[in-house]
Amino acid sequence: MLKGRSVIEPSDLTVAEIDEICNLAEKMIVDPSAYIDVCHGKLLATLFFEPSTRTRLSFESAMLRLGGKVLGFADANATSTTKGETLADTIRVVSSFVDVIAMRNPKEGSSLLASHYSTVPIINAGDGGHHHPTQTLTDMLTIRQITGCFENHTICFCGDLKFGRTVHSLVEAMSRYTGTKFIFVSPQELAVPDYIINQVIKPARIEYKCAERLEDVIGEADILYMTRVQKERFFNEEDYIRLKDSYILDANKMKLAKDKMIVLHPLPRVNEIAVEVDDDPRAAYFKQVRYGMFARMALIAKVTGVL
Numbered sequence: 001m002l003k004g005r006s007v008i009e010p011s012d013l014t015v016a017e018i019d020e021i022c023n024l025a026e027k028m029i030v031d032p033s034a035y036i037d038v039c040h041g042k043l044l045a046t047l048f049f050e051p052s053t054r055t056r057l058s059f060e061s062a063m064l065r066l067g068g069k070v071l072g073f074a075d076a077n078a079t080s081t082t083k084g085e086t087l088a089d090t091i092r093v094v095s096s097f098v099d100v101i102a103m104r105n106p107k108e109g110s111s112l113l114a115s116h117y118s119t120v121p122i123i124n125a126g127d128g129g130h131h132h133p134t135q136t137l138t139d140m141l142t143i144r145q146i147t148g149c150f151e152n153h154t155i156c157f158c159g160d161l162k163f164g165r166t167v168h169s170l171v172e173a174m175s176r177y178t179g180t181k182f183i184f185v186s187p188q189e190l191a192v193p194d195y196i197i198n199q200v201i202k203p204a205r206i207e208y209k210c211a212e213r214l215e216d217v218i219g220e221a222d223i224l225y226m227t228r229v230q231k232e233r234f235f236n237e238e239d240y241i242r243l244k245d246s247y248i249l250d251a252n253k254m255k256l257a258k259d260k261m262i263v264l265h266p267l268p269r270v271n272e273i274a275v276e277v278d279d280d281p282r283a284a285y286f287k288q289v290r291y292g293m294f295a296r297m298a299l300i301a302k303v304t305g306v307l
């Protein structure tokens with residue numbers, strides 16, 4: 001039962017609940033008109049203390065497509081945070097107005113903290129370099145729509161695996177499926193954090209390996225998950241400039257990949273996927289964006305308890 005529950009990281013959802021959300025999202029994809037009124041009378045707040053295009057707008061379009069309404073802010077500088085109001089107080093206030101809150105904040109752990117003060121479900125829309133569970137639902141719905149299942153995939157994550165919260169969340173979620181294997185491609189400085197290896201991957205007995213060159217391993221991948229180097233999490237500009245173009249997926253590298261491999265990217269993309277790859281039938285990152293709206297529609301419907 002998801003009604004009334006906050007979703008802070010993928011492990012807040014059981015495998016059965018992820019299936020339930022994806023099943024509902026798939027029904028919504030097939031017949032969206034059947035759901036245009038299910039959230040009538042419900043309100044979603046989108047509290048974005050950090051920039052976003054996809055996540056905020058797909059939450060908002062999701063609620064509007066369910067017949068609900070949306071309020072919120074995309075610029076924390078226009079809120080009483082600037083006067084010194086704490087996140088706890090902001091959440092106490094906003095949760096007295098709405099039925100569900102989607103929140104993004106640059107501080108790791110902020111969504112969990114918010115859930116302690118909220119009287120309505122908090123959906124974490126990204127907390128610093130920590131987690132981004134609705135991106136994971138987006139990624140998983142895309143994987144299931146294209147491949148038909150969650151099992152037996154070798155997933156190659158490439159880019160900024162240290163700060164990339166979407167990587168941490170997808171690893172946490174996919175570690176629970178039979179036959180999952182991971183390949184991590186990054187510069188040493190942007191390697192996947194030790195806590196993900198020691199607390200998630202090793203206990204799940206998942207086979208994994210690390211590499212520094214994408215060309216060496218791309219041929220083994222069923223799913224290639226490209227990521228942007230997260231400029232906003234670097235402490236100095238020089239390091240960012242040195243690392244930002246570490247990996248660029250182009251048509252030549254795609255020649256080394258399996259015919260059925262799919263390329264995912266949470267977006268925004270900067271340089272890490274050449275535009276020439278967009279026309280490759282294996283490029284799924286724009287389909288992924290649309291699936292994200294349906295994944296969020298299903299999640300909103302579940303946590304508000306309307307379905």
Ligand code: CP
Nearest residue numbers: 052053054055266267
């Ligand atoms: N994927 C994602 O989180 O994109 P935005 O930062 O645009 O929301």
